[in-house]
Amino acid sequence: MEKELVINGYRKSFGKSLLYTLPVFLITFVFMSGGRPDFSDPARLVALLVTFAGMNLLYFLMHYTGRTDRYRAILFIIFALSLSFTLISNIVQMRNSMSFSQSDIVECRIPFCHLVIPMMIIPAAFTKSIIFPGSIIGGFADISSMVILWLFATIALGRGFCSWGCFYGGWDDGFSRIRKKPLLKKISDSWKWMPFALLLMVMLTAAMTLVPTYCDWICPFKAVTEFEQVTDTESAIKAGIFISLFGGLVVALPVVTRKRTQCSFLCPLGAINTLSNKITPFTVKIDNEKCTKCYKCTTVCPLFALSREDVNGGRVSVFCSKCGKCVDVCPNNAIHFGIKGVPAGSFRNFSRNLFLFVSFIFISIFSAGSIINTIQSLLNFIIS
Amino acid sequence: MKKIKIISGIIWAFMALIIILILFPGLNSFSVALSKLPFMKINPNFAGGDAAFSYVQERCTLVVRKPVFDGLLSERKHGFVQLDWRGELPDVISDTIDFDRDGGSDFVVNLKRNDAVTVINPLSDLVTGLNVSVPTSYGWTVRVGLKRE
């Protein structure tokens, strides 16, 4: 296995790894338990302990093994699954079905998700209002908190949000890992510009119609969260689009290409996160002196962020989501997490430690609630 | 210059750390602050418009909202007026509405709740027909399509 040949420069001793895990241990403990664990519901307590221990183990392993991507991916995928589970069970509890009805729209009860953000911008500027039938504050997935969460994360992590925060990205990340080798290797990377075209179109159509057109017509994740009841031909066409985009871009293509095709070719928020990559301090750097141009990194990059030209030019493109896959696979430790302004090759360990701390804190606290809920529900289900 | 770049990069990275560290403890207060900004309200096309006036009936209240024609830059040609019945509703509702309060009735709503059948009889040229009729947590809501004068 080629991966075993990698001489990993980020491995730490057991004790040192424990030491690095300690701050995350304390912070996650405070946030998950509120400082005072609730002993009255055993299922909840077990769920909390499992989540807490699991997360800290993953963070420990990132330091102990020196690898990032596989442990990040475990949490990222579990987050995606558990969030869909939580969302669906919430919706089913509220309405006895996975689809939302006209009443939910009229009463503005639709849970908000960050993918709506690009479509809100122009109408908010011109009409001073939000074109989404959700709750501004309070209630499940309200607009204000979701916007704040995304805004802070995208400023701090840039497109790192797409590998360390987005509760949809885990779906195609998961499917892209099912096969060991890709069946389809040649895909033109010009498709990575599609999200920008889609961003332009959805922003304009949403502004013109005052309807979040991406949610209304395109979002593949409707297939795993909630969708409009099929009552006529139009809603049937919409449901067809949601399901085929999910089947094609989130399941089938990631399986055969080992790439995150939905995130690379469709998501308009991904395009905005790509732009915010310009301001975030964290990046991935290539040390030209160490790089032997083996191009292993370009092959594994799931987001078409690293072409051969990029490697030859000694820089990772703005599409990078800082997943760490290329860093893990590089046999010469030439590609590494870095900080903007700091030359490639220097402060490598420091940059990695700082970036992992920031991004892991974000994903662990953000995902904890839904993971705990899911485990608790599963435990309750098993017990009953 | 190189040193300045390195130092500012590292400072920015630490600021990113602080941003994430204050995010979760401060989430509630940040969200409340955001929700108070002038554009943080649901567009009337979804929310149904502000209440214009109400009729207090025997066991329920009928709230008539202001007509909604909101477009991006100007008013649209087609819009709607929303009616909310709140409280304990009778099985059959029949109300005559003068939504613009010009003294002339504009339409009659006939609603049979049990069969979920709603019929709108327009009495004015401005009324185009039924848009939405749904049960809600507070009673029932009907949206009636309108044309702008």
Next chain:
Amino acid sequence: MAESFILGLSSGSVCLVTCGMVMFPYMMARTAGAKAITADLAVFLATRFLVYALLATIVWFAGQSLLRSPVFTNYTSGFLYIVFSIMLIWYAIEKRPSKTCPAAVVAKIEKRKLVPVFLGVVNSLALCPSLLLILTKGATQATLGKSYLSFLGFFAGSSLWFLPVPAIGLVKKKNVIETVGIFATGLAGTIFIIKGILMLIR
């Protein structure tokens, strides 16, 4: 009008890249400085505007005399939307290297001052699928005013792309604009296909 604007905006970039790149180096070769280019651009856009106004009038009257029944109008325009949208998508994705602007012929014109006028005329009349879609829309509008509005929307959307032309020397990522434009055109085509289907089945 909104739809026409979006269509103009999405296909305008391809228009700029295929046509603009033929026209403006030519214009720039003749003129010196951004001021003169801006003047040429103004003439070019004004000509386009006039041609569109003329087209709006012609197609609307043609539509009135040919497509009287609303059922017929819906079916015909639904069908034409689908056909022209497929053409639009094909036009966007096909990689024929000779995809150049019909306005290239203008380069042969002797009288230099008329160049922007001719460019405007030829560019507006280049029967690209987006224009065919707008012609269909214009022909099936209820009033002449609405037909004008459709063309105005298309004109505004597609002209936006030409506005930065005086600063064209500064545009570095031409291929990025072109790629995004091609995808946007394809998406606009898809929107119109769905619209066409909905018109047929409703």
